[in-house]
Amino acid sequence: MIRSQRTQSTFINHFVLSMLAVFALFPLVILAINSVKTTAEIGRNPYGLPLEPRFQNYVDAWEQGKFATTLGNTIILTAGTITGVLLLASPAAFALARLKLRGSDFLGFYFMIGTSLPPFLFIIPLFYMWRQLGLVNSHLGLIIIYCALFSPFATFLLRSYMVALPEEFIEAARIDGASNWQVYRSIILPLSWPGFLTAGLVVGLSVWNEFLFGITFLQKPELKPLSTSLFAFQQRFVRDWGLTNAGSVIMILPVVVLFLVLQRRFVEGLSQGGLKG
Amino acid sequence: MSQSVPLSSSTVRPDQQPLKTFRPDQRSFLDVLGRWSFVLPILLLNLIVVIVPSIFSFYVSFTKWSGYGTPTFIGLQNFQDLFQDRVFFKALGNNLSWTVFFLIVPISMGLLGAYLLSSIKRGQLFYRLAFFIPYVVSSVVNTQIWRFLLNPRSGIGAWLADRGIPFLNFAVLGTRDTALIGVAFVDSWHFWGFLVVIYLAAMTAVDIELYEVARLDGASRWQQFWYVTLPSIRPTLVFTILMIIIWSSLTFDYVYIMTGGGPAHASEVMSTYLYDQAFSRFEIGYAASVGVMMTIWVMLTVSIFVFLRKRGWEI
Numbered sequence: 001m002i003r004s005q006r007t008q009s010t011f012i013n014h015f016v017l018s019m020l021a022v023f024a025l026f027p028l029v030i031l032a033i034n035s036v037k038t039t040a041e042i043g044r045n046p047y048g049l050p051l052e053p054r055f056q057n058y059v060d061a062w063e064q065g066k067f068a069t070t071l072g073n074t075i076i077l078t079a080g081t082i083t084g085v086l087l088l089a090s091p092a093a094f095a096l097a098r099l100k101l102r103g104s105d106f107l108g109f110y111f112m113i114g115t116s117l118p119p120f121l122f123i124i125p126l127f128y129m130w131r132q133l134g135l136v137n138s139h140l141g142l143i144i145i146y147c148a149l150f151s152p153f154a155t156f157l158l159r160s161y162m163v164a165l166p167e168e169f170i171e172a173a174r175i176d177g178a179s180n181w182q183v184y185r186s187i188i189l190p191l192s193w194p195g196f197l198t199a200g201l202v203v204g205l206s207v208w209n210e211f212l213f214g215i216t217f218l219q220k221p222e223l224k225p226l227s228t229s230l231f232a233f234q235q236r237f238v239r240d241w242g243l244t245n246a247g248s249v250i251m252i253l254p255v256v257v258l259f260l261v262l263q264r265r266f267v268e269g270l271s272q273g274g275l276k277g
Numbered sequence: 278m279s280q281s282v283p284l285s286s287s288t289v290r291p292d293q294q295p296l297k298t299f300r301p302d303q304r305s306f307l308d309v310l311g312r313w314s315f316v317l318p319i320l321l322l323n324l325i326v327v328i329v330p331s332i333f334s335f336y337v338s339f340t341k342w343s344g345y346g347t348p349t350f351i352g353l354q355n356f357q358d359l360f361q362d363r364v365f366f367k368a369l370g371n372n373l374s375w376t377v378f379f380l381i382v383p384i385s386m387g388l389l390g391a392y393l394l395s396s397i398k399r400g401q402l403f404y405r406l407a408f409f410i411p412y413v414v415s416s417v418v419n420t421q422i423w424r425f426l427l428n429p430r431s432g433i434g435a436w437l438a439d440r441g442i443p444f445l446n447f448a449v450l451g452t453r454d455t456a457l458i459g460v461a462f463v464d465s466w467h468f469w470g471f472l473v474v475i476y477l478a479a480m481t482a483v484d485i486e487l488y489e490v491a492r493l494d495g496a497s498r499w500q501q502f503w504y505v506t507l508p509s510i511r512p513t514l515v516f517t518i519l520m521i522i523i524w525s526s527l528t529f530d531y532v533y534i535m536t537g538g539g540p541a542h543a544s545e546v547m548s549t550y551l552y553d554q555a556f557s558r559f560e561i562g563y564a565a566s567v568g569v570m571m572t573i574w575v576m577l578t579v580s581i582f583v584f585l586r587k588r589g590w591e592i
Contacts, residue, residue, distance in 0.1 A: 095316050
C-alpha cells in the first residue's frame, strides 16, 4: 500500500518535472532544428524535423555576420576581463580574508555601495568620460569597465575560498619570516585555484553574454562582440529565420558545451554571486 | 593619494619610532599601507568607473546638456518635467507590473521545480541541467527564439490556431495590452531555472526529521511544503525576493531587444526610456534625472523592505 503510493507519487514527480524540462528546452531545440532549414521550409514546417537539412546556413551566417571578426572580439574581451578581474580581485580577496585590515568596515560599505548603484546611474557620464579619454570604440576601454563591474563579485567569491584555507599553512610561513606578498604568492594562490576557475567561468560567461555596455561603448561594426553584432545581424535579416538561427547557435554553442562539462562550478559560482544574467 | 603617501611615510618611518611604545596590535603606517596595497587597485578602479560617474550623474541631472559643450545648469527643471511626463509614469508602472509578475511566476515555478526535485534521486542532475541551460544562454539568442515562437505567422499561436485553439493567434509583442507581459514571460522563462537551483540547495539543507515528524502527524505533501519546507528556506526566499525587486526595477535587455519599449511606449520601462533619452535624443540631463529617479526608487524599495523586516514582519 505504502509502496504503491510512493511509486505513484514518484511517477507524478517525474511527469511534472518532465513537463518543466520540455518547457525549458523545447525553444532551444526548435532553434537548433530551424537553423538547418531554409526560410521557405520554416514557413511550411515550423516545428518538424528538417526534410532536407541545409548546413549552408552556417556558412552563410558565418560570412555575412562576420563571425570570424566578432568571435575574435568577444574572445579578446572575455580573456582580457578574466585576466584583469583575477589580477585585481585575488589580492583584495586575500586582504579581506587573511589580513586584519584597519578600516575593513569602510571597505565593506564601499563595496556594497559600489555594487548596488544601478548601471543606469553611471553609464551616461561614464560614456562621456570615456569619450574624452579616447576609450569609446576600444576593446581596452570596455575591458576596464568590465573589470570594475565584475571584480567585486570575484573578490567575494575568492574570499570565501581563502577564508576556508587552513590557518596552519599561513602560520608556518609567517614563522619562517614570509611577508604578506610571499604568503599570498606561495601559499594562497596555489591553494585557491578552484576559486579562480569558478570566478573565471562566471566572469567569462557574463562578458560573453553582456549586452548593455557592449552596445553603448563599441559602436563600430568591426569592433562589436558577438552579442551586439548578432543583434544587428538579426535586425538586418529579420525574416530570414534559418540564417539568424544559425548565427545564434554559433554564439551559444561554446557556452552550452562548456556549461555541460563544468556545470557544478558554473552553478556554484552563479548562485553565490547573485549576478543577473 | 600619490601626494600623501611619501609625505606621511617620511614622518612615520618605522625605524625612527621608539620601540618602547610598540604593541603587537599597533601597526606602523607602512604596514597598514602594505596591507591596503592589496585592495587599492580594485578600489581605485571602482572609484573611476562607478563612483565618480555616479556623483557626476547627480550634477548632470540638474543641467540641460546635449553631450557636447558645457552643461547648462537649470536647477530642478528636469525633475519638474519628469513629474509631468506621462511616458515616465507609464514606464514606472510597467516596472511595478514587471516586479509583481516576477515575484509570482518565476518564484512559483522555481519553488515547484525545487520541491519536486528535492524528493527524487534518479534523474535529478538531468532536470537541474535542463532547467538551468536557458539561464546561461545570451539574451540576444533567447529573444531571437521567442520572437519566432510568438510570431503571428509562424509562432505557437498560429500552430495552435491550425488545431482549433485560436486564443494566442495574434502578434503578442506588437499588441499594446500584451507586449509587456510577453517580454516578462520570456525573461522569466530564462530566469526561473536559476531559482530552482538556489531553492534546491536550500531545501536539501532542511532536516529530514522535520518531514518525518510531519508525515507521522499525517501531513499531506502540500502541508509538508507549506509548514516545513517554506519556513525552513525562508532566508533564501527572502534574499531572492529582494534581488528580484531590485533587478525588476533595472530590467533592460529583454525589453530593449524585443520591443524597444513599444508599441507606443506600451512596454516602456525606466531603463529603456533613459537609454532612448540619452543615446537617441541626446537629452543627457533629462536622461540623468531618470537615472537618479531609478536609483532613488531602488534605494526606497530596499529600505522599505529592510524597515519591514526590522519591524518584525514575517518576510
